[in-house]
Amino acid sequence: MSVLVVLVVSFLAYSFELYVEPPPNGSKKVTIGSPEEQGKMLWQQKNCTSCHQLYGLGGHLGPDLTHVSSQRSPEHIAAFLMSGTIVMPNYHFSQEEINALMAFLKSVDESGNGDPRTFKLNLDGTISQKNN
Ligand code: HEC
Structure with a gap:
C-alpha cells in the first residue's frame, strides 16, 4: 500500500513539474493571424500534403x-x-497568399533541424536539443 502511495505522489509531483516548466528557449510561437499561420491554413485547405512531405510525412508525387x-x-x-x-x-x-505560404515554408525550414545525434539524454528520461 505504501508503495502505491509513493508511486502516486511521485507521478503527481513529476506531472506538476512538467506542466509548470516553461517551454525551451528555442521554441518559436506562431501567432494567430501572422503570415506563417495564414500559410499553414492554406497548406491545409489546398491539401498540399497530398503530394508534398513536410518532415518526411506526406504524399510522394512532389518533393x-x-x-x-x-x-x-x-x-x-x-x-x-x-x-x-x-x-x-x-x-x-x-x-x-504566396507570401503567406512562403512564410510558412520558411518557418518549417527553421524548425526542421533535428539531428538526433545532437540530442542530449537527460537523467529524467527527457531529451534536450541544442538550438542551432
Ligand atoms: C497534385 C500534386 C501536387 C499538389 C497538390 C501540390 N504540388 Fe507542389 N509540386 C508537385 C510536383 C510534382 C512538383 C515538382 C515539379 C514538377 O515536376 O512539376 C511540385 C513542386 C513544388 C515546389 C517547388 C519545389 C522545388 O524544390 O523545386 C513548391 C514550392 C511547391 N510544389 C509547393 C506547393 C504548395 C505550397 C502546394 C499547396 C498549395 C502544392 N505544392 C501542391 C505536385 C503538387
Missing part, C-alpha cells in the same frame, strides 16, 4: 518541402506557387 526555403530562391518558389506545373495544380494564389 519534400521541409527545406525548400533554404534550398531554392524565393523567386523559384513563387514561380511554382504562381503558375503550377503540368503535374502541380495552379491555385491562382494572390500575392498575399
Whole structure:
C-alpha cells in the first residue's frame, strides 16, 4: 500500500513539474493571424500534403518541402506557387497568399533541424536539443 502511495505522489509531483516548466528557449510561437499561420491554413485547405512531405510525412508525387526555403530562391518558389506545373495544380494564389505560404515554408525550414545525434539524454528520461 505504501508503495502505491509513493508511486502516486511521485507521478503527481513529476506531472506538476512538467506542466509548470516553461517551454525551451528555442521554441518559436506562431501567432494567430501572422503570415506563417495564414500559410499553414492554406497548406491545409489546398491539401498540399497530398503530394508534398513536410518532415518526411506526406504524399510522394512532389518533393519534400521541409527545406525548400533554404534550398531554392524565393523567386523559384513563387514561380511554382504562381503558375503550377503540368503535374502541380495552379491555385491562382494572390500575392498575399504566396507570401503567406512562403512564410510558412520558411518557418518549417527553421524548425526542421533535428539531428538526433545532437540530442542530449537527460537523467529524467527527457531529451534536450541544442538550438542551432
Ligand atoms: C497534385 C500534386 C501536387 C499538389 C497538390 C501540390 N504540388 Fe507542389 N509540386 C508537385 C510536383 C510534382 C512538383 C515538382 C515539379 C514538377 O515536376 O512539376 C511540385 C513542386 C513544388 C515546389 C517547388 C519545389 C522545388 O524544390 O523545386 C513548391 C514550392 C511547391 N510544389 C509547393 C506547393 C504548395 C505550397 C502546394 C499547396 C498549395 C502544392 N505544392 C501542391 C505536385 C503538387
